[in-house]
Amino acid sequence: QDGLASNTIYDAIIVGTLSLLSLLAGMFLQIKSYFFVGAGVLLLNVFLQTRPYWGNMPWWFYLLIAGLILITVASFNEWNKQKVNKGETTFIMVLKEKVISTMKKWD
The missing domain is CATH 1.10.287 (Helix Hairpins)
Structure with missing residues (x-):
């Protein structure tokens, strides 16, 4: 502390x-x-x-950072939806499954 x-x-x-x-x-x-x-x-x-x-930092800098984060998340989500609709798997989906399966083996 x-x-x-x-x-x-x-x-x-x-x-x-x-x-x-x-x-x-x-x-x-x-x-x-x-x-x-x-x-x-x-x-x-x-x-x-x-x-x-x-x-x-000035208030507009926080607003800029929040906007960039929201645009990035929305773009990634839309890209992921298009890949899934085509039947493809993305690198993030494969990585997520590997991490989850590995963490389930831990104590």
């Missing part, structure tokens, strides 16, 4: 290293809880440590 509350570079490195170790341990030992806790803490650490940068 101290590492996330204070915005020093040493705390960020310590929390980031520990979360990466948890993420890697979860991958190698195939334990879901280690993997997801490591990924969550790593993302939280990145968001909290970069808060001074993204917290001072």
Whole structure:
């Protein structure tokens, strides 16, 4: 908690290293809880440590980012629908099935 509350570079490195170790341990030992806790803490650490940068952006920049995300998701969804209607499988669908089947084997 101290590492996330204070915005020093040493705390960020310590929390980031520990979360990466948890993420890697979860991958190698195939334990879901280690993997997801490591990924969550790593993302939280990145968001909290970069808060001074993204917290001072103008409102239109947030609107631009949100619009780009919505357009990208809609375009990908439409492309995926067209591929499925033709009977083809997309790379994302194959990757999703591999990840799900692999995660079901983990503890």
